[in-house]
Amino acid sequence: MLEHDVLVVGAGLAGMQAALHAARQGASVAILTKVHPVRSHSNAAQGGINAAMEDDDPWEDHAYDTVKGSDFLGDQDAIEVLCSEAPETIIELEHMGVIFNRGSRGQIDLRAFGGQARKRTCYIADITGQVLLHVIYEQLMKAGTQVYEEWFVTSLVRQNDAICGVVALDLRTGALELIKAKAVILCTGGSGRVYEPSSNALICTGDGYAQAYRAGAPLMDMEMVQYHPTTLPSNGALMTEGARGEGAYLVNAKGERFMERYAPNMMELASRDVVSRAEQTEINEGRDIDGCVLLDVRHLDRNTILQKLSQIRELGLEYEGVDIVEEPCPVRPGMHYMMGGIKTDIQGATFVKGLYSAGEAACVSVHGGNRLGANSLLDTLVFGKRAGMSAVEYARGITDPNVPESRVEEDREHIGGILSRSADDGERAAALRLTMGQTMHEHVGVFRDHAGLTQAQNIIATLKERYQHVGIDDKGSVFNTDLLFALEVGLMLDVAEAIVAGALFRTESRGAQFRTDYPDRNDDDWLKHTLVYQGDGGPRLETLPVTITQWQPARRTY
Numbered sequence: 001m002l003e004h005d006v007l008v009v010g011a012g013l014a015g016m017q018a019a020l021h022a023a024r025q026g027a028s029v030a031i032l033t034k035v036h037p038v039r040s041h042s043n044a045a046q047g048g049i050n051a052a053m054e055d056d057d058p059w060e061d062h063a064y065d066t067v068k069g070s071d072f073l074g075d076q077d078a079i080e081v082l083c084s085e086a087p088e089t090i091i092e093l094e095h096m097g098v099i100f101n102r103g104s105r106g107q108i109d110l111r112a113f114g115g116q117a118r119k120r121t122c123y124i125a126d127i128t129g130q131v132l133l134h135v136i137y138e139q140l141m142k143a144g145t146q147v148y149e150e151w152f153v154t155s156l157v158r159q160n161d162a163i164c165g166v167v168a169l170d171l172r173t174g175a176l177e178l179i180k181a182k183a184v185i186l187c188t189g190g191s192g193r194v195y196e197p198s199s200n201a202l203i204c205t206g207d208g209y210a211q212a213y214r215a216g217a218p219l220m221d222m223e224m225v226q227y228h229p230t231t232l233p234s235n236g237a238l239m240t241e242g243a244r245g246e247g248a249y250l251v252n253a254k255g256e257r258f259m260e261r262y263a264p265n266m267m268e269l270a271s272r273d274v275v276s277r278a279e280q281t282e283i284n285e286g287r288d289i290d291g292c293v294l295l296d297v298r299h300l301d302r303n304t305i306l307q308k309l310s311q312i313r314e315l316g317l318e319y320e321g322v323d324i325v326e327e328p329c330p331v332r333p334g335m336h337y338m339m340g341g342i343k344t345d346i347q348g349a350t351f352v353k354g355l356y357s358a359g360e361a362a363c364v365s366v367h368g369g370n371r372l373g374a375n376s377l378l379d380t381l382v383f384g385k386r387a388g389m390s391a392v393e394y395a396r397g398i399t400d401p402n403v404p405e406s407r408v409e410e411d412r413e414h415i416g417g418i419l420s421r422s423a424d425d426g427e428r429a430a431a432l433r434l435t436m437g438q439t440m441h442e443h444v445g446v447f448r449d450h451a452g453l454t455q456a457q458n459i460i461a462t463l464k465e466r467y468q469h470v471g472i473d474d475k476g477s478v479f480n481t482d483l484l485f486a487l488e489v490g491l492m493l494d495v496a497e498a499i500v501a502g503a504l505f506r507t508e509s510r511g512a513q514f515r516t517d518y519p520d521r522n523d524d525d526w527l528k529h530t531l532v533y534q535g536d537g538g539p540r541l542e543t544l545p546v547t548i549t550q551w552q553p554a555r556r557t558y
């Protein structure tokens, strides 16, 4: 029998940080991941991580920028934790061996990022996530934490109102196992692939959202889906906001720096929701170049581009055939990040006993309606640590859960059903995923309205129906990626359902949710979070007040 005090699902930054800090408490901890830890999507983070590092930059200013960026939907107690613990988090990373870029005095250098009144983003060229992830992985190996590498959680095990383990598939052998745990921490990352296109890796399928939802935990503010202003048209890959931080322009077909009309003070460095809406408006009104605007860095020093933006230069060359040193690059808004997620408190606890969450999977909520660039890496580390420590504390008070081995049978049956059908006889998961992704992009993207959302709701319901007949051609048990994909699509459909439900419910415009039929922010009725539970007849919606500590809602301009 596989058994641990604390099982962390997901080995991105949030998961590894949670496991590391849980292990330091002396608990029996294991971490389980569907890919090798350093292949987690955290690896793709480019631009940096925020912290008020300078003496004349109080953390409260970082917090206010975050509150304003969230369109006043972020919970201010959580934002205070995020920003006040940021500087020590950076120093801790540095002591572990992270080689941040340096300024002329040898201090950690900072770059400008969107929605912030001053430079506050620590970085390592445009490969920040990769460096952080590798350094934390070294620490995890040093701590000797057990890693279930290339294992896939199929469901959470809930008994007597508490989570007491998971059912997981060992991808190397095809064996389905019960892993008992006194506490489970979901650090399963975001769900970019629910949309098509997306800046997210193919593994970002939101498994944790769906599994928590199915286990009775509510998801919060799922309608808040961030579109990043600079993604490539060919495949949705990201061109870091660090480019605009270094001074890049956005221009339309007429050669105008159009942000002048939308955010005269912050221009290209307004918050992401504002810039994405501005771009989409330019595109919709015909001032586009083949559905895109242009990202122009040609006026920057060549060495700055080569040293600090080398990865995006490569991306431009590889996917668009554009050398950003010589030519502007076409970009457009693309699905990038989930502000919403599994509702947790500031210790990472969800509404279900024994279940914790951190990172993009969780909604604490520090990002509210719109996340500031470079606040997510910070979120993973600050709240990953807290979730790890509080899960250990909870586990100490629990006696061994008594979970029958037979609990795996339900999942075995579901998998058996998929294996028993061929893709030709049944439904093909790839086709369902593509229709879902395109539907979400079309109707639940930058601009939304009741008619489009209702259409999306109906299409997702039909896809869920069709999913009952999904079949695959690979019947093997070793590394059956066909099966894995089919299981992920089933989970993604639940995530899509929750996003659409939230977007229909919130009849106002705030942050990333812009309803053309309700174009104003409505603090009287909607200064609150949406909570979605999985009910018998579909999603059940509730609301929760926003926690306000020191900053009253104000009009938001950039």
Ligand SMILES: Cc1cc2nc3c(=O)[nH]c(=O)nc-3n(C[C@H](O)[C@H](O)[C@H](O)COP(=O)(O)OP(=O)(O)OC[C@H]3O[C@@H](n4cnc5c(N)ncnc54)[C@H](O)[C@@H]3O)c2cc1C
Binding pocket: 009, 010, 011, 012, 013, 014, 015, 032, 033, 034, 035, 037, 040, 041, 042, 043, 044, 045, 046, 047, 048, 049, 128, 129, 151, 152, 153, 154, 187, 188, 189, 190, 199, 200, 201, 203, 204, 207, 208, 238, 336, 337, 358, 359, 360, 361, 373, 374, 375, 376, 377, 378, 380
């Ligand atoms: C291209 C890109 C660039 C970005 N740049 C920045 C940036 O510069 N600054 C910033 O702050 N943020 C950035 N972000 C956002 C940030 O990187 C992510 O939000 C953050 O890294 C998420 O970390 P995580 O630990 O929550 O999840 P992830 O790193 O996504 O890890 C998820 C883990 O869960 C595991 N998992 C998932 N489902 C299962 C399952 N069913 N069974 C087993 N394991 C499972 C995966 O194997 C993986 O290990 C960027 C995001 C992208 C996509």
